[in-house]
Amino acid sequence: MKPLGWFGIVRLGLVQSAIGAIVMLATSLLNRVMVVEYALPAALPAGLVAWHYAVQLSRPAWGHGSDRGRRRTPWIIMGMGILALGALLAVDALSLLAGRSAWGFALAVLAFAMIGGGVGAAGTSLLALLATRVAPERRAAAASITWIMMIAGIVLSAGIAGALIDPFSLSRLAIVAGGVAGVALLVAILAVWGVEGTAPAPPVPVRDAAPVPAFRDALRDMWADGDARRFTAFVFLSMLAYSMQDLILEPFAGLVFAFTPGQSTQLSGLQHAGVLAGMILVGIGGSAFGTRGAGSLRRWIVGGCLGSAVALGGLALAARAGPGWPLAANIVLLGFANGVFAVAAIGAMMGLAGEDRGREGIRMGVWGAAQAIAFGLGGLIGAVGVDVGRALIGSTTETFTIVFGAEALLFLAAASVALCGGVRATGQRFVARASA
Template sequence: MSGMSRQRQLAELWLTRARELARSVDVEAVRQRLEQTLDERHRETLADLGRKGDATVRRLASQADAFAKKLQSGQSAAADETPGKEAGSSLPLGGASSVGEVAKVLGDRLNGTLTRWADKANDVAAIVQGPAAHGGDISDPLVDGVRKAGTSVAQQWQTLAPKYLPFADAASDDLPLNRLLRLSLFQISVGMAMVLLTGTLNRVMVVEMGMPTWLVAAMVSLPVLFAPFRVLIGFKSDTYRSFLGWRRVPFIWMGSLAQFGGFALMPFALFLMSGDGRVVGSEFAGYLGAALAFLLVGIGLHTTQTAGLALATDLAPESSRPRVVALLYVMLLVGMIGSSLLFGVLLDDFTQIKLIQVVQGAALATMFLNVIALWKQEVRDTARTDPRVAQPTFRETWDAFYEKGQPLRLLIAVGLGTMAFSMQDVLLEPYGGQILHLSVSSTTVLTALLALGTLAGFGLASKVLDQGLEACRLSTVGVVVGVAAFVLVLFASPLSSPWVFRVGTVLIGLGGGLFAVGMLTAAMALADDGDAGLALGAWGAVQATAVGVGTLLGGGIRDLVSALAGIGTLGPNPGASYAGYGVVYVLEVLLLLATLAVLFPLARDGLGGRKRSRDRFGLTGFPG
């Protein structure tokens, strides 16, 4: 009896496992998975696998049936002494009362289960063979339903994306969103370099390494010296002859190498400058090495950015070019914010070893990001290497560009407005701490408020440009907002109101964002296929130079006026600290008014009578 009970338990265990295994085959999921993920090339291969699987399952079923018959014939013919009624009530095997009957029932059920598996395998094989058998038309209702559902989801996603996803409408069939975002990685590297030069290293050199402020300012200003050459870089990338058929990629690659070399050299040169060298004359070598390192980084970031923006313009359709370039500049802002936070965390506990690791890590990140950004972006065109094709000179190209509208007036407006908005860059946080007596944490928030205002400016620009507002008119709105912002900052001290100062800070970012978007869009409206590099190079040269000059003038004028007020040159006890800041902010207001005067004819008449662009500006994902 005990042996018979063990046989029954074993039979029940076999049956339970067979049922669980049969239920684990989800044909519906297999069908959906195959239909969604496989293409035509692999379906024939899977059809062969399905046929082989069908044959294997049927062979297993035949073997199981033979095993059941053998088991039944080899068992003892002695009947089970337990009454059949009781056995039938205690066994879940159709009332089998002997080992032979148990084996037969078990074999039949296992055979049936394996047969069902074979049928399911046939169904899967029919699915994967369907396209080859019916010319790609699968008439299976389940497959048709899955296909319709997938099409519906795709259509709804295409409708949803331009409305809710940032920059989705900047993409096109020629430049999909994933490829566009990958291309924008070079702006992340440029933003990282700008933060490292003007923020992290600026503070480290003055505070931790004890270098003179004037020397640090001179080193940080070296990259600006190369900014005027951006127009020449853009022109050369337009007319470059490459045996590989590329125009933009060689310039981006050489710019990346220069930026990498500058970062690799920089930390060691800084240590020599600080007097940590063990060799006589090492401090002078440190000066030369640091100057070379900062200059290399400046050459690299200006070259990479100019050629990269021109490449994006080449790849994007004409209707979406301003939106694409604007997306890349927003990615620059994202790179600056993200890298500043990362550098702050990594250098929280400053050591020389950590500085070496961070700066050289930035060098590696530059190459990594830019290689990914460039991979399979520019199409090779060997026709450009034909020596029989005459290339225009810089003068000829500039004259043709100048005749398209009023680029000189536009570039003057870019220079004046950018200088006005950038003079406060080094004064915002000191003004809050020294004049309004804000804490360190409170002044740190000002940078976030400025960035928030800039992003809000992009969002507002997307709406008004989508509604047809002309780009130069948008820039005039930004200038007016900037004037109001600087007036609020000026009155924050007499009112002793930090909140007025914070509102003014947000408005500075808002006005600067509107102005920058409008000027960039207007510059791109003047560019054609053959001179996109020249147009962006001219815009970038003026913009970058104005930022450097404005920052230098802002700090210099503030120090000069404060010193004169402190010794009584400006009158008895005028409030030396506030006088220095006040003069700079008043000068910024005057520069914005001059910008408004230059922009007014462009806003009234357009760019030389050219058709006003009503293209949507691909920033609909921003707030506002």
């Protein structure tokens, strides 16, 4: 049976776009509205976002559920429905939160739990479907396409919502959020509908056709695989390093380089442009290697981690050098290297998950949970590290030097794990089986 073609991959990429569009409402738009328009403590939306990451620890359970049913589409649609409803409930909680009502806080916690659960169910099942249906030589390109489309969904929905929400009112926010969530849900349903049925998975060995074991047994079996265990460590370390600079990069530009809010926002745009360039390079380069692309992903991963470490080392030096440093070029390099390693890691993740037919979901779930923990901790550690460092050391430049240096060391540790076997066998056993 033929695996997914490029059109099918792009269709599934639309689901990622829809996920990104709805998550933007919760983690970006509502964050700003809570703090600025409703003068709520900044810790409130930060805590809710951290909570939605914590809920994503349920990813292995969602993935295992789709493994047992041997169908991913219903889980993707269900997850998107939960995600959309959670975003709308988060908007509904605003008026209660503005009145400092405990019911508003309870509703917001429920809403962000649904957002985290929806992302976990839809995102994990989508990645498992890609791991099952995409040919090994196309996995790097598939990872690039889906992640680029997710970013495109975030950018597009942010632009549309930003244009329609002014002049701000709660009723206008509800209408805009409902429109974005509704359209995203419809796009996701249309995108995934029929894809799984029209592109059957290749025949699998008889031993892989056995019933999927219970969740605890499946988790124990996966953890017994040394490659899967080392890859989990790699995902955690690399994503922890990747996310630590999320909340401190713009403050760094303002505190050390005296950038205005507009200038620091433009700097963030340059970083995302670099990320996209890195993703595109891996997508094109990974496909260019043909069936050997799965094995070549380790080189992209290690190169991206080393490049990220170099760029962060540059930022550590920039903290000491000050305004004379080529900050924009440094940020572009960081984004580019981040994009290279991140999308190569997703491609490798798909390859390693695809080696265990019928259990792709739980593997993707475990790695998704490791990523969610890293994202939740990374931003918090970076921000708290700057606050604590400035309080204890009394020097902003010294603090940023230490924090960026620590991030660089984490990327070097992630590269070391990859080189020592964290992604050594990714895709290789699969190719060996296919050619046997």
